[in-house]
Amino acid sequence: MTLGEKLHFDFKGIKQNAAEERSFFSTLSISFLIVSIISSVLLTTLLAAVFIRSMTQSVRNNTQQLLSQTNYAIEKINEDANRLEGFLFTNNGIMSYLSLPEPSVSGIVQAQLEVNKMLITMPYVQSVYLYNARIDNMYCSDTGHQVPLDSVKDQEMFARLEDPSFAESYDGRPLPGQLDESTEAAEVITYYYFIGSGAVDNRQSAIIVNFDISVLIDPISSIRNLSFDSASNFILLDSSDTFLTGVLNLDISDEKGWAEEALKTADSPDFYVSVDGKTYLKTGTDNNSYGWTLLNFTPLSSIFQNYLFIMLMCLLVMILVLIISWFICRRFAKQLNQPLEALSHIVKGKNPKDNRTFETKEFRTIMETVTSLYENNEQLRSLQHKSRYSLIQSTLNDLITDHHLAPPQQVHQDLEYLGLTYLETGKLCMTVFKMDNYRQVLSSHSSDEMWALRFSVVNIVEELGSASFTCSAFSHDDDKFILLTACPPDDDLVAFENHLLELFKTVQENISKYLHFTMTAAYSPVFQGTEQLPMYYRRTADALHLKMRYGHEAVIDPYQSDEIQPEVFQFSAKYFSQLCDQLAAGQFEAAWEVYEKLTDHLFEADYNDITATVVRLAHGVYERLSEKYPMLQEPLMNSMKLVIAGLEDAEVREDIDNLSKNFFRKACEEIQQIKENPAQQKAPLLVARIIEIIEEEYADPTLCLAGIAEKIGLSSNYTGHIFKQHTQKSVAQYLLDVRMDKVAYYIQNTNLPLTKILEKVGLEKNNYFYTRFKNYFGMSLGDYRQKFQAKGNE
Structure with missing residues (x-):
């Protein structure tokens, strides 16, 4: 039996076994699906019950948490009130104020300080009132008066203090105060502390403390906002069932009316009550020191909505489980056929579609072996591609730069191995692509990104070129790419050149679209032989300088190089003189018109000649303008340096024009400023006059910029600006330099004491002088004296 027959027999047996098992698998699949449906229903019911129970328990826990939190807040306020009472009755400043027999400013100031200290530590205390019955005056902390x-504005407080029976019957519990007119809810809760001594007309001195009622409802609002039960409403009642405050749902428009309806159900023992036509679940507690009642009203509709949502979610879970079960059944059926499918691919010599794990050890071993072979082949193929790419790049770069040291026979073998023998046998055309604005592209990309860009350019050029020609593309230098194209033997040169131009246009469009930069191309005439590659590369690369005339994304043919003027460009002396005259007059537009005439034929010259001419032109303008405006020598020099530095990055005529335009515009602006202020033309004379005044009057201690400006009849700001523009120093610094030089002279050549020396130079003897002396000479005054005394002794 042959191997083919054996394999055929084995696969035949496998197929028969699969056919026999298929009916059993159908029964098993149906049974499994029925079990899945039953399990899904049971699971959904269980989940629904658990979810409903959890939801109910969560609502209860949430409500209990809110109620407990409010009770805690009430107990906390009670504790703070007791502690506050102890502080107030033991505070000398406050008690002194309450015992004053007559008004006293110092007493009220002391009491105010003590109250303010207390308010800092108790931010929830809104205000404190100190009532002295003897002088019938009350201090208010919120106004400070x-x-x-x-x-007193609070008439209810006034009535309580006037009523002697209130002081006797008050049990220390806080009372609501400052009712909101719209909701009749209390804004504060008030504690009264009566002083038994000092009663006048049955009125007692008292301390009244208002706590902000928000300290009770803020915990409720915070916890409710963080929980899912945001539809509940809470109201707080005091021991007499008076409405204090509440936290109501935003859906309730008439809060006052709703609160009144809810108060009617406060004494009802029912859990389910109707308020404003809506049924609520009512819970409450009064487990606190004051016997206050906190009621919670949760709408039944929101609870039922949550239950309905849970039921829908459970239904979705059931549907999802059924779908998953169906896919599991289908996957189990497909898995039975996977071994047969895999072996079929192996017999046919095909790679498996994917790597899957099978229950059978033999099938798993076969699949792992085939997958390993497939991956190894892919890695080998990738390595071969990378090695060939690198070898092609290296070999072709050596050929065009004439660095190939191997003998011709070795070169032939290398080209034959790389499949590049057409470079030796046929006619060739070389194209050099160059990145436009390379420095800008380089500055906006990392080194890894630049490598990826170059690799992408090579792939784009070679892929587009290979569609029409036999060609090879590779990168050269940092910003150049070379395409070597074989000229078809049966194609005339005109048609070949037209096809090349279409290729260049397509390449430039794709580079601009996908890589977001442009390239200029120059191509050579048709030649033959690898030994001519270096010469044609040099000529074609030099032709790229013609982009100075034709701009970015140009395609430069070999005939355009002949248009370059071989002679050194000489610009017209007449136009140059007109240019300088217009610039000297500050007329930028007129000067630019002359410049365009002057450089009309400049860009027909060689690239090096163009840049040299621009430098000569800028230097000539600098000399002419500096001669007429000496004060502009430095800014003109800086502008000229910018022109020369910018030539390194100049690639097209527009770059040269922009450099020249900026240079001329800057010069005209400086000249216009001088013309608008004619005094600047006399700046050298003014500077000389300022120096003369300083040299003559430096001994005068009052000599300063203002005095010098007054002597020459100019403003201080303008005088200081002109002087610093020409000397790079301020007038004060120059005056200090002169005086310090004179101090050094007297120390070195006389034995005068320091006081006399300072009088002669207009300085004062103080600590600041010693600091300035050390900063100026780099050593202290004593060291300076010793240094020159030692020189004198020598």
Whole structure:
């Protein structure tokens, strides 16, 4: 039996076994699907029950947490109130104020300081009132003023203090105060602390403390906002069932009316109550020191909505489980056929579609072996591609730069191995592509990104070129790419050149579209022989300088190089003189018109001649303008340096024109400023006059910029600006330099004491002088004296 027959027999047996198992698998699949449906229903029911129970428990826990938090806040306020009472009754400043027999400014100031200290540590205390019954005055912390009792705005507080029975019956519990007109909710809760001594007309001195009621409801608002149960409403009642405050749902428009309806159900023992036509689940507690009642009203509609949502989610879970079960059944069926499919691919010599794990050890071993072979082949293929690419790049770069040291026979073997024998046998055309604005592209990309860009350019050029020609593309230098194209033997040169131009246009469009930069191309005439590659590369690369005339993305043919003027360009002396005259007059537009005439034929010259001419032109303009405006010598020099530095990056005529335009515009702006202020033309004389005044009057201690400006009849700002522009020093610095030089002279050549020397140079003897002396000479005054005394002794 042959191997083919054996394989055929084995696969035949496998197919028969698969056919026999298929009916059993159908039964098993149906049974599994039925079990899945039953399991899904049971699981969904269980999940629904668990979710509903969890939801109910969560609502209860959430409500209990809110109620407990408010009870805690009430107990906390009670503790703070007791602690505050102890502080107030033991505070000498406050008690002294309450015992004053007559008004006292110092007493109210002391009491105000003590109250402010207390308020800093208790931010939830809104205000404190100190009532002195003897002088019938009340200090208010919120206003900081002391007013008579009958002038207090809170009339309810006034009535309580006027009522002797209130002081006797008050049990220390806080009372609501400052009711909101719209909701009749209390804004504060008030504690009254009566002082038994000092009663006048049955009125007692008292301390009234207002706590911000938000300290009770803020925990409720915070916890409710963080929980899912944001539809609940909470109201707080005091021991007499008076409405204090509440946290109501935003959907309730009439909060006052709703609160009144809810208060009617406060004493009802029912859990489910109707408020404003809507049914609520009511829970509450009064487990606190004050016996206050906190009621929670949760709409039944929101609870049922949550239950309905849970049921829908459970239904979706059931559907999802059924879908997953169906796919599991289908996958199990497909898995039975995978070994047969895999072996079929092996017999046919095909690679498997994917790498899968099978239950059978033999199948798994076969699949792992085939997959390993497939991956190894892919790695080998990738390595061969990379090695060939690198070898082609290296070999072709050596050929065009004439660095190939191997003998011709070795070169032939290398080209034959790389499949590049057409370079030796046929006619060739070389094209050199160059990145436009390479420095700009380089500055905006990392080294890895630049490598990827070059690799992409080579692939684009070679892929597009290979569609029409036999060609090879490779990168050269940092910003150049070379395409070697074989000229078809049956094609005339005109048609070949037209096809090349279409290729260049397509390459430039794709580079601009996908890589976001442009390239200029120059191509050579048709030649033959690898030994001529270096010569034609040099000529074609030099032709790229013609982009100075034709601009970016140009295609330069070999005939355009003949248009370059071999003679050194000489610009017209007449136009140059007109240019300088217009610039000297500050007329930029007129000067630019002359410049365009002057450089009309400049860009027909060689690249090096163009740049040299621009340098000569800029230097000539600098000399002419500096001669007429000496004060502009430095800014003109800086502008000329910018022109020369910019020539390194200049690639096209527009770059040269922009450099010249900026140079001329800057010069005209400086000249216009001088013309608008004629005094600047006399700046050298003014500077000389300022120096003369300083040299003559440096001994005068009052000599300064203002005095010098007054002597020459100019403003201080303008005088200082002109002087610093020409000397690079301020007038004060120059005056200090002169005086310091004189001090050094007297120390070196006389034995005068320091006081006399300073009088002669207009300086004062103080610590600042010693600091300036050390900063100026780099050593202290004592070291300076010793240095020159030692020289004198020598």
